[in-house]
Amino acid sequence: MNGERTAGSRGTATNADVTRINRTAILDALAAGPLGRAELVAATGLASATVHRLCARMVDEGLLGVERDNGGIGRPTHRYRHLGEARTVVAVDVTSAVARGALIDLGGQTRRTDVQSLQDAEGRLTASSRLEGVGVLADRLIRAAADLGSPAQGVGLSVPGVVGADGSVSDSVELEWNGLAARDLLQARTGLPVVVENDANAVTIGEWTRGAGQGTGDLAALVFGIGVGAGIVSGDRLVRGAGAAAGEIGYLITDPQAFAAPRATGGDLETRVLSLGATGGAAASGAEASGAEASTMVVLDDESAAGGERAERLLDHIAMSVAALSVILDCRVVILAGRLPRRTDRLVDGVARRLDGRIPRPPALVVGALGEDAALVGIGQLIIDHVKGAVYLA
Secondary structure, eight states: OOOSOOOOOOSOOOHHHHHHHHHHHHHHHHTTSOEEHHHHHHHHOOOHHHHHHHHHHHHHTTSEEEEEEOOSSSSOEEEEEEOGGGSEEEEEEEOSSEEEEEEEETTSOEEEEEEEEOOOTTSOOOHHHHHHHHHHHHHHHHHHHHHTTOOEEEEEEEESSEEOTTSOEESBTTTTBSSBOHHHHHHHHHSSOEEEEEHHHHHHHHHHHHSTTTTOSSEEEEEESSSEEEEEEETTEEOOOTTSOTTOGGGOOOSGGGGGSOGGGOOHHHHHHHHHHSGGGOOOSTTGGGSGGGGSOGGGGOOSHHHHHHHHHHHHHHHHHHHHHHHHHOOSEEEEEESOOSOHHHHHHHHHHHHTTTSSSOOEEEEOSSGGGHHHHHHHHHHHHHHHHHHHHO
């Protein structure tokens, strides 16, 4: 998985680098199931002595278990098993009022889930109350990991907003975070490495690695929530852009009239989608469309004549956004995720019908497979990838 921010190095590999690579090769080979030493040699290309030495060390560290096969003739053979459950990470998905958390082992299995309100003692939602709530939830899951005997190795945080390379969060209207050093603050609180990612990117990673996007390295996810965002995978890499703001498709301009609108009204596509998708016409402007209900696209479930007209206009704008992603990126798959209507068939069929014959090579349109857990799965995968290097090298 190549989602993590990395930079190439021109330096010579050190012994520690070689050890990390070799340990990674062994652990990746064991991901499919237990293997003996000869099988590991064949799978990794490493020398038998190297496999024996590294496996013995990882058994001592609790990363590997040993199974003895006493069947057959001769001395019993040993098979090594990856104990991914021996270590965990904390994944947290933050929305305006609630943070959802999960304790996930290094094999990707969820061991525990938890929820934390982000209100302060007086019931108010503020930038600081949200940060404190996230910290409280992370602390609780870290303690739970210790109680399970699977110590937490890191924390992943999925947030609405632009996330810089330094883990700071900006332009998050939902959280009222602008320039907040979220990564550094959470690292100082927990003492663990922290990865912070935009929520649409986290959803995309989740669907790419464990959901509807498995099997392709060129896809986009269009994510509907309080806003509209997108995540992009191209050439098996998550695309973040020069300012870490790639995928902010809510700012796509869909009508020249947008140039005459006040500049503070928000993104043109996002404003139109939320206004059309809310219930009963309650969201007539960008400001009024900021509530959770305004993002559910329930108009696609409305069978009335008025609802049908609004639904068709909504589908027009969604099709425009899918067309933009497809024509620019030439992606194989576009995943529709987030807060979707019950009539997802109406959504998929309506967009596909509009694009047929309009753009070259229309992408496959699929509904996300992970539902509301997509961001948790995605940020969990990112923090697993981040800590694996340190764990494998330990």
